[in-house]
Amino acid sequence: MLIMNDLLSIQNFSLAIHYENRILPILHEINLHIETGERVGLVGESGSGKSSLAKAILRLHEFNYSLLTEGGIFYKGENLLGMDAHGINSIRGNEISIVFQDPLSSMNPMFKVRKQIAEVLIHHKGVSHSDADDLIYDTFRELHLTPPERFMNAYPFQLSGGQCQRVMIAMALITVPKLLIADEITSSLDAIISEEILELLDSYSRKQGTSVLMISHNLHTVRKFVDRIGILYAGQLVECLNCYYLPERAWHPYTRALFYCADAKRDEKGRFKSIDGYPPKPEMNIKGCPFYSRCEYHTDICREEMPSSETETGDWVKCHHADQIRNEQ
Numbered sequence: 001m002l003i004m005n006d007l008l009s010i011q012n013f014s015l016a017i018h019y020e021n022r023i024l025p026i027l028h029e030i031n032l033h034i035e036t037g038e039r040v041g042l043v044g045e046s047g048s049g050k051s052s053l054a055k056a057i058l059r060l061h062e063f064n065y066s067l068l069t070e071g072g073i074f075y076k077g078e079n080l081l082g083m084d085a086h087g088i089n090s091i092r093g094n095e096i097s098i099v100f101q102d103p104l105s106s107m108n109p110m111f112k113v114r115k116q117i118a119e120v121l122i123h124h125k126g127v128s129h130s131d132a133d134d135l136i137y138d139t140f141r142e143l144h145l146t147p148p149e150r151f152m153n154a155y156p157f158q159l160s161g162g163q164c165q166r167v168m169i170a171m172a173l174i175t176v177p178k179l180l181i182a183d184e185i186t187s188s189l190d191a192i193i194s195e196e197i198l199e200l201l202d203s204y205s206r207k208q209g210t211s212v213l214m215i216s217h218n219l220h221t222v223r224k225f226v227d228r229i230g231i232l233y234a235g236q237l238v239e240c241l242n243c244y245y246l247p248e249r250a251w252h253p254y255t256r257a258l259f260y261c262a263d264a265k266r267d268e269k270g271r272f273k274s275i276d277g278y279p280p281k282p283e284m285n286i287k288g289c290p291f292y293s294r295c296e297y298h299t300d301i302c303r304e305e306m307p308s309s310e311t312e313t314g315d316w317v318k319c320h321h322a323d324q325i326r327n328e329q
């Protein structure tokens with residue numbers, strides 16, 4: 001189902017890894033749509049499949065195992081999964097850019113920052129070396145990498161974590177992509193630097209009109225930045241909702257537990273509150289709701305049947321007890 005304004009439309013997408021004679025299901029029937037200019041968050045615990053989905057969009061999975069996919073990931077109506085190498089290369093970094101958590105590992109330590117970004121511009125936009133330099137200079141100024149010459153002439157290892165991540169954001173946005181995927185881009189940085197980087201990303205991408213898919217395990221970080229949030233649990237999207245209505249109209253017990261933990265005070269040892277229990281491992285063949293064993297509302301049907309949502313556009317939730325939870329409010 002392609003909605004008129006969809007820039008990216010992930011439809012019934014499932015992903016499994018074929019690994020040492022085993023098949024590990026990682027993502028199950030994901031439906032997620034991003035409109036032009038829209039900001040969407042993807043939130044879930046570690047191992048829920050966030051990066052797997054991000055990598056699947058640009059087909060960036062490592063090649064030491066084979067992948068089984070079902071469904072489609074449509075960019076402007078064209079299925080990215082069916083594109084040949086030339087097709088997907090013309091999308092990567094040009095139409096859709098991605099920034100990962102660890103900026104240093106995405107850069108080549110042997111080359112100065114200027115050369116690495118210039119190559120992106122020359123490759124994707126065919127600009128001359130001197131035009132590339134001018135563009136890098138202006139982008140660095142916008143992203144508070146000043147004086148720009150200092151950062152352009154630096155090697156990646158000469159930059160701090162926050163500076164390095166700003167360079168990566170510059171590299172991702174300098175081609176003016178239609179969609180930016182930001183996968184845990186601030187989780188290795190301290191709170192003040194994270195906030196500053198997210199604000200810069202926010203204003204710069206808004207100015208460019210870039211849509212954003214912001215991925216994080218931190219609901220509060222994402223919530224400040226996006227219009228809509230998808231909650232991923234054990235490879236399944238369990239709820240999608242407009243941030244404006246958060247947290248009052250979050251109906252899935254997992255989303256509610258995430259809020260509760262994020263808002264709760266730390267314990268006497270200074271630890272954050274977490275949800276009791278663990279999510280199911282990919283190799284466990286779960287028939288019903290994946291949150292069943294950790295859910296205070298669970299009944300027999302939750303173990304037996306995966307709940308469906310009435311609609312997968314607008315706000316929706318997949319929980320057998322969503323009506324009960326709504327009525328309790």
Ligand SMILES: Nc1ncnc2c1ncn2[C@@H]1O[C@H](COP(=O)(O)OP(=O)(O)OP(=O)(O)O)[C@@H](O)[C@H]1O
Pocket residue numbers: 017019024026044045046047048049050051052053217282
């Ligand atoms: N190369 C791989 N081989 C085997 N299993 C993998 C591989 N890559 C991912 N997985 C499994 O896929 C699941 C999802 O992993 P993924 O990295 O997408 O989660 P994530 O939500 O991004 O987690 P995190 O918050 O820690 O980054 C996990 O169970 C993980 O163990």
Ligand SMILES: [Mg+2]
Pocket residue numbers: 050051052184
């Ligand atoms: Mg990840």
